Amino acid sequence: MSTSTLMRMRSARPTGPRLRSVPAGLSIQARSKTTMPFRLPDARNEPNPLYTKGSPERAKLEEALTKLRSQLPVRSELFFDGKLQASSTSIDQPLPAEHATTFTNYPQATEEQTLTAIEKALEAKQSWQDTPFVDRASIFLKAAELLTTKYRYEIIAATMLGQGKNIWQGEIDAAAELADFFRLNCNWAAEILEKQPTRGSDGMWSRIDYRPLEGFVYAISPFNFTALGGNLIAGPAIMGNVVLWKPSPSNVYASTILYKVLLEAGLPPNVIQFVTGDAQAITDTALSHRDFAGLNFIGSSDVFRSLYGRIGQGVAAKTYREFPRFVAETSGKNFHLVHPTADISSAVNHTIRGSFEYQGQKCSATSRLYLPESKAEEFLTQLKAGIKEITIGSPDKDLGAYMGPVIHRGSFEKIKSIIDASNKDPSLKLLAGGTYDESVGYYVNPTVYLADSPDHALFNEEIFGPVLAVHIYKDADWSSVLKSVDQNGGGFALTGAVFAKDRVAIREAEDKLRYSAGNFYINCKTTAALIGQQSFGGARASGTNDKAGSSDPLRRFVSPRLIKEEFFGQEGFTYPSNH
Numbered sequence: 001m002s003t004s005t006l007m008r009m010r011s012a013r014p015t016g017p018r019l020r021s022v023p024a025g026l027s028i029q030a031r032s033k034t035t036m037p038f039r040l041p042d043a044r045n046e047p048n049p050l051y052t053k054g055s056p057e058r059a060k061l062e063e064a065l066t067k068l069r070s071q072l073p074v075r076s077e078l079f080f081d082g083k084l085q086a087s088s089t090s091i092d093q094p095l096p097a098e099h100a101t102t103f104t105n106y107p108q109a110t111e112e113q114t115l116t117a118i119e120k121a122l123e124a125k126q127s128w129q130d131t132p133f134v135d136r137a138s139i140f141l142k143a144a145e146l147l148t149t150k151y152r153y154e155i156i157a158a159t160m161l162g163q164g165k166n167i168w169q170g171e172i173d174a175a176a177e178l179a180d181f182f183r184l185n186c187n188w189a190a191e192i193l194e195k196q197p198t199r200g201s202d203g204m205w206s207r208i209d210y211r212p213l214e215g216f217v218y219a220i221s222p223f224n225f226t227a228l229g230g231n232l233i234a235g236p237a238i239m240g241n242v243v244l245w246k247p248s249p250s251n252v253y254a255s256t257i258l259y260k261v262l263l264e265a266g267l268p269p270n271v272i273q274f275v276t277g278d279a280q281a282i283t284d285t286a287l288s289h290r291d292f293a294g295l296n297f298i299g300s301s302d303v304f305r306s307l308y309g310r311i312g313q314g315v316a317a318k319t320y321r322e323f324p325r326f327v328a329e330t331s332g333k334n335f336h337l338v339h340p341t342a343d344i345s346s347a348v349n350h351t352i353r354g355s356f357e358y359q360g361q362k363c364s365a366t367s368r369l370y371l372p373e374s375k376a377e378e379f380l381t382q383l384k385a386g387i388k389e390i391t392i393g394s395p396d397k398d399l400g401a402y403m404g405p406v407i408h409r410g411s412f413e414k415i416k417s418i419i420d421a422s423n424k425d426p427s428l429k430l431l432a433g434g435t436y437d438e439s440v441g442y443y444v445n446p447t448v449y450l451a452d453s454p455d456h457a458l459f460n461e462e463i464f465g466p467v468l469a470v471h472i473y474k475d476a477d478w479s480s481v482l483k484s485v486d487q488n489g490g491g492f493a494l495t496g497a498v499f500a501k502d503r504v505a506i507r508e509a510e511d512k513l514r515y516s517a518g519n520f521y522i523n524c525k526t527t528a529a530l531i532g533q534q535s536f537g538g539a540r541a542s543g544t545n546d547k548a549g550s551s552d553p554l555r556r557f558v559s560p561r562l563i564k565e566e567f568f569g570q571e572g573f574t575y576p577s578n579h
């Protein structure tokens, strides 16, 4: 064998670590059609106007609310195959604040329509995945701009009336968080596309082609955040996937606006199919399809369990071409654990917000509170005083109200039955609320029970309403209360917070509660993770913990292909050691 042949052979094998220089996060080459490097706008969070009385933003929002009121009931859409679709049946969503008024009616897709939507999405797949990343990203960046300008007040108003949110809750959800998701998903996608092998050898180049999944992604969104539907579709779509989106029946109208904004921003109509109607029927059709490739779900754990089981059966029966991916963020039973050294008034304020903002209808809402005996009276006195200041009212007729209605009759009935049973339970002491009023809308007063036992059902069932369970522990029992916090919570592990000044106590809580919450907060409430700063998700029964608000879930919706290319021909097949 000639010397030159040996040298070439060696050069085709790894010669040790060698870092290729990757331009610091800037130069993303789209897979096709464009070779221009580009830089995405820096990741940022949308600023929130304050909406104080008399401010220009408040005036614009009031105008949008008045206009929306005058149009009720508004029509939600069924949109697939590039156009609005007719439907022979539709369902009414009452206004949560006034159940006698219909907020919207939304069409119900037939099985045939759902199938057509899937087929049309699959037809659009090739051209969407061939669309350069720069163009896909640009559509979502433009949609964020439209949402925060032209459509800001319209979509906030829709979220306020349809979901029963006050101004602040509407703003942080439907304008800010939604725009953050559209913008930051572009940055996260870029982060993934840039992840390329950094070790190389002379004579060859290895690279990764981040392929979208081969089939379609099925996105199912919950009622409580307009932004979450936007995130469930945006992540997979920016990575080049086509998506069948089934919005929540209790968030159809705001989701319709969101969808139309994407079309206006230039999204080809068949990339995301907007299919409304019966959850089980649409899901049956989607999960029976050979091209079902991934589920992006946010909702309750029980629904996810049934979907997981159903997909498992499909996998066992070889229904699908590929093993479907799932990303699912589900329920919580979230705790505030207060140490004797805590700043009590701060912990009280955080607890009021965590438990009662948006009527406790955040997956992250605080619903378990653990107080040390030495500070319990001080804490509870302040808590009760704070609750007395809480105002409740219609999102648009009483703009100053802190709380509004819960979402629908099903939710109201569930909370009401828990309150009725708790009011009669001798092992519970009612500290605040315990009342509700459905004469006009689905209103539940902020409610607090003190429980004899930390094992009571109130510490273990997700209520999804403004009901807080309190347990008082002896100061000396800090270690055993940590155990109780971990072991209760209904098997969920979404969010939790410790309030303390003592660093040793904080360290102990952080260590002992390592698996009790996917988002663990120190001296701040369990709600309000800020996209891009606090990625979000829980394990155990709270979901797959893929951390919404980061690049992680996007990685689930790509199927990387490793490409290795050699630059020299192979001359001979024997090894040097053969000679």
Ligand SMILES: NC(=O)c1ccc[n+]([C@@H]2O[C@H](COP(=O)([O-])OP(=O)(O)OC[C@H]3O[C@@H](n4cnc5c(N)ncnc54)[C@H](O)[C@@H]3O)[C@@H](O)[C@H]2O)c1
Binding pocket: 220, 221, 222, 223, 224, 225, 228, 246, 247, 248, 249, 279, 280, 283, 298, 299, 300, 301, 303, 306, 329, 330, 331, 332, 362, 363, 364, 462, 464, 494, 536, 537, 538, 542, 543
């Ligand atoms: N962890 C998170 O990030 C997060 C965020 C928001 C909400 N949530 C959870 O979501 C729940 C509240 O939202 P919700 O009331 O809309 O939840 P839900 O589970 O009732 O519904 C969620 C979605 O699933 C659909 N669905 C319901 N039954 C179905 C079935 N049998 N088959 C297929 N789809 C079905 C609904 O139509 C909706 O689109 C709470 O449990 C809350 O904790 C979690």
Ligand SMILES: N[C@@H](CCC=O)C(=O)O
Binding pocket: 224, 225, 361, 362, 363, 364, 526, 527, 528, 529, 530, 536
């Ligand atoms: N990410 C939100 C909760 C979303 C669930 O409802 C929060 O952190 O409060």
